[in-house]
Amino acid sequence: MLKATRQEAALQLAAAGLTTYAYLPERMSVPAAVITPGSPYVEEGETFTEFTVRLKVTVLVRGTNETATDELDELLCSALDELETFDIEAVSEPAAYAFSDGQYLGAEVAIRTTKEL
Secondary structure, three states, rough: OOOOOOHHHHHHHHOOOOOEEEOOOOOOOOOEEEEEEEEEEEEOOOOOEEEEEEEEEEEOOOOHHHHHHHHHHHHHHHHHHOOOOEEEEEEEEOOOEEEEEEEEEEEEEEEEEEEEO
């Protein structure tokens, strides 16, 4: 259920023009969306078989500060439009992110959905 939920988010985000990763990649192609567990990752739902699953989507771009900021804003708006089966909880302020292959400008999108076992 958890892997399928991350893949569901990845499929929807790909429609926003993002290279998607439903895991933390060693190297990536940007613009990218990296989908990792949120906090709390899983909570009980209203019924015995229902659960709330939270994910963190980190949208990342690279470029000069001005162009990267504009691109990040556009991609965040597109990503929010494409996440049809998820509720948006919050979008963080843009910040610098370091991965093994470089520095990026990005923002985190907290999302959640309800799943049945």
